[in-house]
Amino acid sequence: MLHDGYEAIIGLECHAQLRTASKMFCACPVVNDAPPNSAVCPTCLAHPGTLPVLNDQAVKLGLRAALATGCTLHDTSVFARKHYFYPDLPKGYQISQFDRPLATGGAIHALGQRFGITRIHLEEDAGKMTHAEGGSTVDWNRAGVPLIEIVSEADMRSAEQAEAYLRTLHRVLVESGICTGDMEKGHFRCDANVSVHRPGEPWGTKVEVKNVNSFRFVAKAIRFEIERQVAVLHAGGTVDQETRTWAGKGTVTLRKKEGSADYRYFPDPDLGPLVLEAGEIEGQRATLPGLPMDRFLAQEDERRVTDWVENYGLSTYDVTVILGNPEAAAIFMDAVAAGGAPKAMANWVTSEVLRREDPGQISGAGLSAVQALVDAGTINRDGAKRVIEVIAAEGGDPAEIVSRLGLGQVSDERKLAEAVASVLAAHPAELAKYRAGNKGLFGFFMGKLMAATGRKAEPGLAQRLLRGALDGTPG
Numbered sequence: 001m002l003h004d005g006y007e008a009i010i011g012l013e014c015h016a017q018l019r020t021a022s023k024m025f026c027a028c029p030v031v032n033d034a035p036p037n038s039a040v041c042p043t044c045l046a047h048p049g050t051l052p053v054l055n056d057q058a059v060k061l062g063l064r065a066a067l068a069t070g071c072t073l074h075d076t077s078v079f080a081r082k083h084y085f086y087p088d089l090p091k092g093y094q095i096s097q098f099d100r101p102l103a104t105g106g107a108i109h110a111l112g113q114r115f116g117i118t119r120i121h122l123e124e125d126a127g128k129m130t131h132a133e134g135g136s137t138v139d140w141n142r143a144g145v146p147l148i149e150i151v152s153e154a155d156m157r158s159a160e161q162a163e164a165y166l167r168t169l170h171r172v173l174v175e176s177g178i179c180t181g182d183m184e185k186g187h188f189r190c191d192a193n194v195s196v197h198r199p200g201e202p203w204g205t206k207v208e209v210k211n212v213n214s215f216r217f218v219a220k221a222i223r224f225e226i227e228r229q230v231a232v233l234h235a236g237g238t239v240d241q242e243t244r245t246w247a248g249k250g251t252v253t254l255r256k257k258e259g260s261a262d263y264r265y266f267p268d269p270d271l272g273p274l275v276l277e278a279g280e281i282e283g284q285r286a287t288l289p290g291l292p293m294d295r296f297l298a299q300e301d302e303r304r305v306t307d308w309v310e311n312y313g314l315s316t317y318d319v320t321v322i323l324g325n326p327e328a329a330a331i332f333m334d335a336v337a338a339g340g341a342p343k344a345m346a347n348w349v350t351s352e353v354l355r356r357e358d359p360g361q362i363s364g365a366g367l368s369a370v371q372a373l374v375d376a377g378t379i380n381r382d383g384a385k386r387v388i389e390v391i392a393a394e395g396g397d398p399a400e401i402v403s404r405l406g407l408g409q410v411s412d413e414r415k416l417a418e419a420v421a422s423v424l425a426a427h428p429a430e431l432a433k434y435r436a437g438n439k440g441l442f443g444f445f446m447g448k449l450m451a452a453t454g455r456k457a458e459p460g461l462a463q464r465l466l467r468g469a470l471d472g473t474p475g
């Protein structure tokens, strides 16, 4: 795919938090919402005399990730200290893996293509800085939390491919029980390396876009970056090597690169090499499907298409749309499990759920409850859309939202008849035309009637009363 004569080259680096109870090298619990600096100890704060003790569960999950993505596991890998100075790093170095990573050479298949994985290595997370007016604070609860970093080959050529790779990788990690995948909490984060060049010429200068926390924003950020770089080159400029970040409407410079950083990596003398035992590898392999997880999931999807078309009466198109977005698929399955009629649930998912940037708080159970209110005649479709909007923004119980916002539909025949009469009285010219034979004006009157009732009229009753009044037949 060319952009104004240029081809984009994209590589992705993802950090996934491993689902362990404790940190990578100490017994501190892994916490999300604990008070700042409450889950720390002398080891993760690097007090003198402390020694790291490797968390077995983190190693197991790391090697599970390698197997799930078809990587080659290395019997021996080496933890290395990566030195840099920043307040989020109490030790002054991060324990990572450098020239001898846990695994190399896997792949993720998406959009019918193969996207290579260069390496997967284990490392610990850094703390979290919060910058505010008046100063910055640091929370070391996250310092030492176990991560894997998954580095892709620069195989992606478009934002769509990058998004598909990420969604698939995310799904592989979540469905294999390796990572919760919660992007809002930063359990799955992604940096994108983007450059552009003319085909046949050497690759361009690469720009790193840091820490984008949603699939759609990654795609937007990459699309923006490709256009920005092409525009710079078209104008005769050069692309600077820099780190940028997504800022809502575009990417902005975070820092310019001054040469390549020297992290002075060396093997961590306190840890020694990580040697995997055959039994451990086989143990993990035995609890995974017989083929890489992405292909296994693709086969599952094929089965689901057949199943949902045959048993739920959905169209192949709807199923493909739902399965194309794992979040939507999960919401749909939850909705059906909660008792929602599959066809109605699919309609909500493909319309109201998928058109949102972030489905946020919409749950399958919520959708099923909204539809139950429609079926019971409590709200009409417009009311249901309003309820879903509120749930997406702030959560809550559908029935409670209906009564709080007064969304219950008007099915009181007398009230509706009054509304019909006033609509007709307000449009004498149209009424005359209708009665002279222009029956197409029915829609016009229906629109006015719905507007007059705040879109809350029960549609069936409203139509019957309106037709009766227009045609002069008894309602």
Ligand SMILES: [Zn+2]
Residues within 6 Å of the ligand: 023, 026, 027, 028, 039, 040, 041, 042, 043, 044, 045, 144
């Ligand atoms: Zn600790």
